[in-house]
Amino acid sequence: MKQTLFLIALFIYHFVPAQTVNQCGIIVPPRSLQSNFQSVYEARDYINTMLDSINWKENFLVQEQNGINNAYATIIRNRRYIIYDNNFLENLDNYARTRWASVSVLAHEMGHHYRNHVVDRQGSTPPKELEADYFSGYVMAKLGANATEAVAAMEKIASPRASASHPAKADRLKSILQGWNYANGLANTNSGGGQSTAPQPQQNPPPSAPDASWIYLSLYGNTNMNVYLSDNGKTYNAAALETKQPFVFKFEVYNYGWLRFANDSRARTYRLVHGKDYAIIWSRRTNAWTVIEVP
Known part of the structure; x- marks a missing residue:
């Protein structure tokens, strides 16, 4: 009976007209979905652990902003920010039933910084998202997540269809697993057929230009x-x-x-x-x- 109710809840959720998708193609998880999973979320600690895992000496400013239903990578006044909604990430963990779901979203946002996607201020594109997904899979492996845990968030709430700004769910899952496999030495593959390791991040991004999306x-x-x-x-x-x-x-x-x-x-x-x-x-x-x- 509980399983039936859970499936009905998912069916209703996926057909709600007001459903929104965040900057990185993540469907906002429902707040009403109940589960016994409890997550204790500390974004800054996770981000610092990620930085250590790839030996990247970057001083991110981490800012919690509940109410935005999202997590963002951005540059504000020449400083790299990761901005997140703690409630959104808690809901995401509950929905995917693993704490690794929110970790993968933060890793994805860090990937946008590592690949310098936010410097050009051109917004999201499928190639950028796949690179950030690949980076997420790579970092998740470094942190000890298994393959199922690495794709847990995207498996549950990624948009199945591609758009002008974001890839389809299947492509995103593939890219995450490629990054995870590479970190584990299982395959010499990558997200776009180019270099299999991330380029050196730009430590001193240019001054922020006006950005109409903020x-x-x-x-x-x-x-x-x-x-x-x-x-x-x-x-x-x-x-x-x-x-x-x-x-x-x-x-x-x-x-x-x-x-x-x-x-x-x-x-x-x-x-x-x-x-x-x-x-x-x-x-x-x-x-x-x-x-x-x-x-």
């Missing part, structure tokens, strides 16, 4: 606060803002999204557009928080 949201106040963000105007997720660092994110459905200060349909809604900087300030005139665009 929104910078800054909180000006004395204490941290939660806001609610939506990429479709219907479903809102809580996002924790801190006073001392910008909240960097992008929406998935359109090139804009919505913000509220309360998870209430009656609350005032602010429209945020990609490529803009916004500040949250306290208005003495209205005696309430408000959002303003920073010129």
Whole structure:
């Protein structure tokens, strides 16, 4: 009976019209799916272990931003960032039923940095994604994951069809396994028929150019606060803002999204557009928080 309910839940999930896919072709895992698996997630520790496994001396800035349902590799003000949503990764681990699922996503994002994909600011392409997948498989093997664990995330939630920006699920699984095999000395294969080892990463990327796919949201106040963000105007997720660092994110459905200060349909809604900087300030005139665009 439990197995039947689980299959029904998967069927319903895969046919929800509002289903979104994140930057790296990962279907956002459902929050309602129940399992007995519990993961304890420490992104920075995993990333440092990955760096040690490939002997890469890179000082990543790791930033947690719950509410974005994603994990990103980016460059902000000439510094390499990996930005992740802890709840998204916890849900992913539960959905794939292994802690290696979230580790593989972080390894994939590190692969984008290692291959210098984020330097050209041209966005995702199938060749870039396959290189990052190959890197993920390679690192997963170095960390001790078996082949099944290395592909667990993609096996469960990768998009089956290819797009202009992302490969099909079958190609991504193949690339991950090629990287895993190479790390284990099982086959002299790679993701694109070229060099089987990753090129040296660019340690000093050029200054950041304007990137229309990102929104910078800054909180000006004395204490941290939660806001609610939506990429479709219907479903809102809580996002924790801190006073001392910008909240960097992008929406998935359109090139804009919505913000509220309360998870209430009656609350005032602010429209945020990609490529803009916004500040949250306290208005003495209205005696309430408000959002303003920073010129």
